[in-house]
Amino acid sequence: MEIINRITYKPSPVNGGYTDTILNVDLSEGAISPVGLPPQFKDTYVGGRGYALKLIWDGTTAETRYDSPENILVMAGGPLCSEPWFPGSGKFIIGTISPLTDTFIDSNIGGHFAPLLKLCGFDALAVTGIADRDVVLIVDADAGVIELAEAPSFGEEIDEGALTYGDALIKEVNNGLLDENVAATTTGIGAVNTRFGIVNSLFYDRRRERLRAKQAGRGGTGTVMRRKGLRGVVVRANAARLKANQPVNEKGVKAAGAGLKQVISKVDPKQLRLGAWGTTGLVEYMDKFHILPVENYQYGQDERAKKVFGDIFEKRYFGHQFPDGCYTGCNLACAKGAEDVLLEHGPWAGKRVGIDGPEYETAGAVTAMGIFDPQFVMEFNWYCDQYGLDTISMGVTAAFLMECFQRGYLTTEDVGYPLDWGNVESVDRLLQETARGEGFGKICGQGVLRSKDWVAKRYAAGTGKNKAAVLDELNKFAMEVKGLEFSMYGTKESLAQQGGYGFALKGPQHDEAWLIFIDQVYKELPTFEDKAKALKWFPLIRTWFNAVGLCKLPWIDVRHPEAAETDNPAQNRPTLAYYVDYINATTGSDKNLQDILDDSERLYLLQKMINLRHGKGTRESDRIPLRAMGPAFINEYESRSEHYEQWLNDHSGGKAIPPDPADRLELLIQLRQEAYERLCDAVYSEKGFRPDGVPLPETLERTGLLDKQAADLLSRYDIVDERRKLSN
Ligand code: SF4
Missing domain, CATH: 1.10.599.10 (Aldehyde Ferredoxin Oxidoreductase Protein, subunit A, domain 3)
Structure with a gap:
């Protein structure tokens, strides 16, 4: 790799969940700058979303757009991230000004990236500027080195995919090996060509012996990453994870974590069964209560929905029943996945791949297009992850365009092929075109807000109708607010x-x-x-x-069994008590x-x-x-x-x-x-x-x-x- 800039540094130690240091990278200048934070910064802005908000409030203006050089892409965990003694502690957020909403967006994401970034000495990574060529950032705590390098190429098929590129990049950086002490964030070609590009968080799972991926799906964070010219970020640190967060009161952390883990192992098998079904189990509940977003949320229930219930995914795909925590120590372990799935569609048809997911949201996005085929749910999931597309925005935009087709606002001539409900071949074609910015996919890749405007303009021009009146009609079923597509819950009755x-x-x-x-x-x-x-x-x-x-x-x-005896069971306060104990034991507050x-x-x-x-x-x-x-x-x-x-x-x-x-x-x-x-x-x-x-x-x-x-x-x-x- 051709090195653009390289600094040596000494990782700041973690103390009570914080390093009090962030890593600033200006891609326009090629500058790498670890910066210490004053103590009151964490007291006021806490971490994660708070850090991203403050950096963006101070560093951008009303004129800043997603592709402005001053826009900031922030990746930040928080004080309670990186603690194997407590379940669910691998989460971080990616925050920025969104290409869909033109305001602040953040999306949370699991995996080992933020815990390793913290072990590298940083509470957050803040990237500004736009590189003059594609670059990668490598943060190596073991060597005490941070490098900005020209993005290596591994061949077109590997380069265009976030999963394949991440796999090749980690091996390139880590002597040909994948291991748990190296993680990465990457995105793919779909993030170049759409406004709803995602960032994948890649980490090695030694049970499955492959990289797994979680996604920051909402709002186009991956689009910003690619617009900046940032192909990937790799973090490496070999320090022991059990001591990683350096809590003020280790016993208190262990007690709080043990209490919550016990509740999870007793209760989850009798409630949502997330450990067995992941969130696909929600399809059945949503269908039962007319909440499933069938055919662009027109209907909430469909007798075909049983084909994509959680038990189907469990039997047909999840099989192995690995304890699938997306970070060490999460015994809820809902991050399901499948091995050796034979793809039937798209350019990878005939190849076998590991697939991480699907989540309920992805299954819902497919039912929104009138499709009830578990194999297609898996493939839609994999291609979206590989290309770096948000399954929700992709599905909801496609569903909106399909309803335009149903109601006569779009024709086969406009699209190039019929967009009728449940047409797997058409949806697959639209997905491929969207990822590559080709054909009608160029419209779909803009999201609902902007494709709505395109449809209204074209339909008004073709029929002589008033564009504003057409838009009024489209607004009835264009499922977006502030420019972001709805997630997968029909809200008619709530x-x-x-x-x-x-x-x-x-x-x-x-x-x-x-x-x-x-x-x-x-x-x-x-x-x-x-x-x-x-x-x-x-x-x-x-x-x-x-x-x-x-x-x-x-x-x-x-839901904690004792929550039922409280004034407000939905707040689940008996469980929140563990969280209060956890933050106090970690930070000393x-x-x-x-x-x-x-x-x-x-x-x-x-x-x-x-x-x-x-x-x-x-x-x-x-x-x-x-x-x-x-x-x-x-x-x-x-x-x-x-x-x-x-x-x-x-x-x-x-x-x-x-x-x-x-x-x-x-x-x-x-x-x-x-x-x-x-x-x-x-x-x-x-x-x-x-x-x-x-x-x-x-x-x-x-x-x-x-x-x-x-x-x-x-x-x-x-x-x-x-x-x-x-x-x-
Ligand atoms: S495995 Fe599931 S419950 Fe555990 S941290 Fe990941 S997403 Fe959350």
Whole structure:
């Protein structure tokens, strides 16, 4: 490899979960700079998402776009990342300005990368600039060397894939070997050609004797990585993992971890069976409750769905039943995978590959295209990982275009082939074209927001119709908010989850608030106030997980038996007690749960301010498509007419229910839209925002965020006048 820059360094030691050092890399200058952080930085911004938010708040402006040189690509774990004594501690986030949303995005990802980065002496990697050729970064704690090198080429077929390139790159750096002390982040050709490129986190699994991959899927982080010219980052450190995080109170960490591990091993086999099925088990639950996003979320249930239930994947693919933790010590072990799967589609047809996944989201993305074939789910999963594509955005954009085809906005002539539901050959072709930026794939690769505009323009030109009127129609079923495609939950019957998606700062991804079951199935949020409280509390606790470097699943998907006896079982506070003990034992702090929520609120509001700065922070940006609120068209209404008639009887407040189904649908839409607006009012009030969704100055002041930049930003929204009005 041709070395562009090389520095020697001494890795900063880990102390209480932190190294207090970040690694800055400026690709325009070829500069590599380890930088120490003042102690108050971690006290204020915690880690992970908090570090990414602060670096981006300070280092970018309202004009910064995903491809601006000053945009920052941050990879950061957190103080609780890298601890084998506690389950779920291999998580880190990748944060940046997104090519889909034009504001802050982050996506969390598992594997060994962040623990090894910490052992290399860094709490975070922050990459700016754009290289004049493709490069790789190698951080080697053992040699005390950091190198920026020209990206080696291993031949076209290997180079275009994130998985194959990562495998070859690690071997190149590590004397031809794969081992647990080396990990990498890479992405593939799909990230070059689309706005929804992912970053893969690659780590060696000695049981499966191959590299495994986890993905930072949402928002186009991989697209930013490739735009910067960064092909891969390799980290290497041989230090012992059991002592890696250097907690202040090792006994306390072990006790907290043992307590949680015991709950997991007792409870998971009786609840979601994540250890056996991974998250594919969720397909059955979602189908049962009309939540599965069938044919672009038109329907929530389909009798063919049983072909992609968890037990099918378990029997046909997962077979080996390895304990599949994505980091050492996670006994929930949901990161399922399969070996020697014979591919039947695409350019790799006839080859056998190991596949990591599928997650529920990937299975849901395939049902969104009307396909119920487990083999195709596996292949869609593998090709998306290999090319570096987000399975969710790929599936939802394809599903949107397929519905355009169904409703006559697109024709075979426009696309080049028919895009009818369930057509595996067409979907496979679209996937291949999208990854390579060819044919109609160039449109698909732009995501729903931008492809919607293309379809409206073309259809309006061809029919002489008004483009704005066409867009109004497309907006009913274009499943995006803020530019990000919905994740795979139909929200028609859960007002709380409509808010969970609409208010999510990054766009409609369920990692901020996943309330659909407690609202729709368990009916634990009956009033607007209950929903508003949940829509404040859950995003805060979930933000904390993304800041400290932990996986949420052991908390949210394994309900502690004692939670049922608490006031709010969904919060699972008996399990959260382990987490509070864990952070205090690691860092030496003396926090309670409220302190943790307060820390999170500061980060949440900082993200909100970045959204405001980038034009995505007001009530207007929280609006959701009609399809997310209820049936958008009569075919959906009629597929569950009895259910909707009952709903109208229960919610029309004495208004007469019209006899014609089309009129009933209209009334239902009106009531659902009114309910969403009421929810906005309740949630903004709960969060300390004005009715237009802008935070009140006192809300920022309370969390120490009202600096000059924030005050200037608020003044652009006339917040000063509003404040005066409030004080009068
Ligand atoms: S619960 Fe699953 S995703 Fe989370 S850390 Fe464990 S194996 Fe990884």
